[in-house]
Amino acid sequence: MVQRGSGVVLSLAGLGFGYPGEGRVLQGVDLDLAAGERVAIVGESGSGKSTLLHLAAGLEPADAGTVRLAGQALAGLDEAARTRLRRVQVGIVFQSFHLIPTLTALENVMLPLELATDLGAAQRRERARAQLAAVGLGAKEGREPEQLSGGEQQRVAIARALVHRPALILADEPTGNLDSRTGEAVFALLLEQVRATGCALLLVTHSDALAARLDRVLRMQDGQLQDLAARASAR
Ligand SMILES: Nc1ncnc2c1ncn2[C@@H]1O[C@H](COP(=O)(O)OP(=O)(O)OP(=O)(O)O)[C@@H](O)[C@H]1O
Numbered sequence: 001m002v003q004r005g006s007g008v009v010l011s012l013a014g015l016g017f018g019y020p021g022e023g024r025v026l027q028g029v030d031l032d033l034a035a036g037e038r039v040a041i042v043g044e045s046g047s048g049k050s051t052l053l054h055l056a057a058g059l060e061p062a063d064a065g066t067v068r069l070a071g072q073a074l075a076g077l078d079e080a081a082r083t084r085l086r087r088v089q090v091g092i093v094f095q096s097f098h099l100i101p102t103l104t105a106l107e108n109v110m111l112p113l114e115l116a117t118d119l120g121a122a123q124r125r126e127r128a129r130a131q132l133a134a135v136g137l138g139a140k141e142g143r144e145p146e147q148l149s150g151g152e153q154q155r156v157a158i159a160r161a162l163v164h165r166p167a168l169i170l171a172d173e174p175t176g177n178l179d180s181r182t183g184e185a186v187f188a189l190l191l192e193q194v195r196a197t198g199c200a201l202l203l204v205t206h207s208d209a210l211a212a213r214l215d216r217v218l219r220m221q222d223g224q225l226q227d228l229a230a231r232a233s234a235r
């Protein structure tokens with residue numbers, strides 16, 4: 001079981017990264033995300049927000065500094081161990097949903113339980129059903145993604161990200177492909193579900209209004225993360 005309410009879930013220290021043949025995207029990024037903490041990252045297009053989430057998830061190795069996920073330094077792990085750690089500790093919500101098109105909503109939500117837990121098929125189905133019901137989609141569990149609206153697909157993706165009770169949710173503009181009303185509802189649902197499960201949230205958004213509803217707002221600028229809360233309280 002994941003420990004809640006204490007400790008640091010994600011720690012980035014002196015993180016640096018550049019794509020091959022390109023300039024530096026990240027330089028000296030520091031961030032400590034406490035268990036259960038909800039943090040927004042804002043910043044201009046191309047400033048490196050998605051890159052940062054990729055590094056945090058261990059999908060891309062940093063070329064300077066360290067990433068610690070649930071207390072484990074990613075650099076000390078081989079690829080299989082890194083993948084396992086990500087599957088157990090992280091849930092990811094993408095802007096474009098990324099559901100598996102040939103699986104039903106329920107099968108999509110069952111998948112992380114298959115990859116990250118030892119639960120048997122019946123228990124996986126039961127847990128996934130409960131999680132789909134929690135996002136209001138119990139009645140549509142048999143539908144494939146293309147038979148769902150964008151907002152519904154993102155709700156399935158939220159259920160999939162949370163179903164195995166990871167310590168951390170990484171969300172990259174999760175409402176970016178939705179109209180503002182649907183986006184608001186999906187954002188509220190994501191926050192409610194994050195709160196209900198007690199996991200930490202690191203969320204990238206272009207909306208200052210949505211960002212302001214989290215515990216802390218960081219701005220990605222010049223390859224670094226600036227804490228905006230400090231500035232706001234100084235005003
Ligand atoms: N695979 C890649 N190869 C080379 N350069 C890349 C690659 N992916 C991103 N970049 C570059 O890295 C920089 C940061 O990109 P990133 O996608 O992290 O920005 P972002 O802050 O998420 O932007 P947006 O708000 O538009 O999503 C950009 O200059 C981008 O062009």
Ligand SMILES: [Mg+2]
Pocket residue numbers: 049050051172
């Ligand atoms: Mg991005």
